[in-house]
Amino acid sequence: MDKKAKKMLRLRGVGEILAARFLEAGIDSYEKVAAAGEEELKKIKGMNPRAVSGILAQASELASEAAAEPKKKLAELCEKSAVLTGRIQEIASDVRERFREEITGRIGKKIEKQIAGIAGSLDMVTTGAGVKQKRAAKGLARAEKHLGIQAGAGLEDIRKSLKKARKSLKRIFP
Amino acid sequence: MILLKLTPLWMAARGLLAERGADFFSCWVKVATTFDREDIHDLRVASRRLREALALFAPCYPDGRITRLRKNVAGVTEILGDLRNIDEGIAFFREEAKELDGEQERELAGFIARFEKKREAARSRLTRDLRKISCDTLRKKFVGTVHSPYLLNPPSGKADPFMTIEDFARECIDQRLVPVLLLVPAARQPADAAAQHRMRIAVKKYRYRMEVLSPLTNDGYRELHGHVKEYQEILGRIHDLDVFAGLVANSRLTAPTKEKLTGLIVGEREKSFGLFLEKLDNTPFEQIGERVRSIM
Numbered sequence: 001m002d003k004k005a006k007k008m009l010r011l012r013g014v015g016e017i018l019a020a021r022f023l024e025a026g027i028d029s030y031e032k033v034a035a036a037g038e039e040e041l042k043k044i045k046g047m048n049p050r051a052v053s054g055i056l057a058q059a060s061e062l063a064s065e066a067a068a069e070p071k072k073k074l075a076e077l078c079e080k081s082a083v084l085t086g087r088i089q090e091i092a093s094d095v096r097e098r099f100r101e102e103i104t105g106r107i108g109k110k111i112e113k114q115i116a117g118i119a120g121s122l123d124m125v126t127t128g129a130g131v132k133q134k135r136a137a138k139g140l141a142r143a144e145k146h147l148g149i150q151a152g153a154g155l156e157d158i159r160k161s162l163k164k165a166r167k168s169l170k171r172i173f174p
Numbered sequence: 175m176i177l178l179k180l181t182p183l184w185m186a187a188r189g190l191l192a193e194r195g196a197d198f199f200s201c202w203v204k205v206a207t208t209f210d211r212e213d214i215h216d217l218r219v220a221s222r223r224l225r226e227a228l229a230l231f232a233p234c235y236p237d238g239r240i241t242r243l244r245k246n247v248a249g250v251t252e253i254l255g256d257l258r259n260i261d262e263g264i265a266f267f268r269e270e271a272k273e274l275d276g277e278q279e280r281e282l283a284g285f286i287a288r289f290e291k292k293r294e295a296a297r298s299r300l301t302r303d304l305r306k307i308s309c310d311t312l313r314k315k316f317v318g319t320v321h322s323p324y325l326l327n328p329p330s331g332k333a334d335p336f337m338t339i340e341d342f343a344r345e346c347i348d349q350r351l352v353p354v355l356l357l358v359p360a361a362r363q364p365a366d367a368a369a370q371h372r373m374r375i376a377v378k379k380y381r382y383r384m385e386v387l388s389p390l391t392n393d394g395y396r397e398l399h400g401h402v403k404e405y406q407e408i409l410g411r412i413h414d415l416d417v418f419a420g421l422v423a424n425s426r427l428t429a430p431t432k433e434k435l436t437g438l439i440v441g442e443r444e445k446s447f448g449l450f451l452e453k454l455d456n457t458p459f460e461q462i463g464e465r466v467r468s469i470m
Contacts, residue, residue: 082175082176085175085176085185089181089182089185092182092184092325092326092336093182093336095326096326096336103326103327104327108326108327109327111326112322112325112326112327113322115325116321116322116323116325119185119188119321120317120321123175123188123189123192126175
């Protein structure tokens with residue numbers, strides 16, 4: 001059974017056969033079910049006329065939920081991005097406090113570059129432009145894992161973790 | 175990005191500059207398609223704000239890169255200048271034409287028609303010059319620079335990347351107020367057009383700096399910004415009138431028309447200058463500066 005048919009099964013009163021008939025009639029989304037109206041739905045073979053109004057009400061509700069979903073997800077992504085932005089600020093500050101001497105060399109430059117890259121990627125989440133939400137959520141989760149650097153970690157470990165976090169985000173926000 | 179008063183400077187500089195850059199580049203894209211008078215004005219203002227933001231956060235970045243960016247953005251401001259000035263001139267003289275009649279009105283109509291021809295030429299120049307500069311290349315350069323402020327090893331003489339944006343803003347806001355205060359005594363003299371012009375530029379820079387730092391201000395910002403904007407508008411009007419007086423003096427208009435127009439311009443200048451003095455007495459810059467510091 002394809003994705004669209006499975007989606008139709010969420011409507012109470014619609015089984016596998018009826019879902020297939022919906023698709024045959026070109027009704028393949030909750031919006032289209034809601035837009036079809038009572039008359040159109042009643043024309044579908046096997047449709048119980050008494051169930052029509054209930055199906056329409058459910059379809060309208062699910063359609064508005066589906067419309068709100070991307071915004072909700074983007075808000076969640078922005079929230080996570082803000083948390084990670086705060087995290088890299090803490091890391092930068094911690095590195096400077098604990099490794100004043102060591103960061104004057106190449107390793108300091110490398111860490112700076114990783115931090116700038118991570119911050120740049122996180123900025124792209126908040127603008128929302130061209131963000132594929134599922135991938136973004138995965139990338140952020142991976143970056144969060146890498147940025148969970150333990151207190152007292154050494155400079156080289158911090159650099160490696162930042163590099164991994166940057167890589168996770170770079171795949172999504174180049 | 176979410177900007178808090180305690181956000182470290184390195185992070186805040188990126189965010190605030192990115193905001194100004196986004197405004198500038200979106201205005202640029204708009205002008206490149208419409209060439210509308212208001213869109214051109216918006217792009218000029220956006221470019222000036224961006225330049226002010228670059229100047230403000232210059233201590234967070236390597237000098238050379240910021241200087242180059244500022245020059246590039248200034249190039250855009252410059253190529254927009256001609257058309258904007260001509261538009262202002264046309265609007266002004268059209269308004270003045272209502273005060274004239276008969277032969278003088280016809281004469282001024284011819285003068286305006288010459289301006290309109292100049293406008294066409296300026297518009298073609300603008301189209302050509304704007305195409306010469308690649309918006310995408312500048313955007314990439316801008317993003318590349320802005321995203322990499324000094325962080326762990328700033329050279330001496332540069333700002334501490336870990337100071338809070340609040341402290342930095344408090345230190346920096348008055349840098350643009352000082353020249354304004356110094357120019358007030360000279361600008362109070364009606365005949366000192368040069369001082370009034372310099373003060374106009376200084377006020378403009380102060381206003382843009384306030385705007386760049388506005389996300390950090392508390393209640394009262396709008397009122398204070400309104401006062402500074404009003405100063406800038408009055409001084410801008412005075413400057414425009416001086417420019418228009420020069421245009422009339424150097425034009426091929428007949429002596430009676432020149433005299434009539436000059437009289438009208440002088441009258442308007444006196445009125446605007448009166449407003450300027452009134453504003454200085456009622457809302458002096460010392461007071462504005464103190465209040466701006468208090469809301470930061």
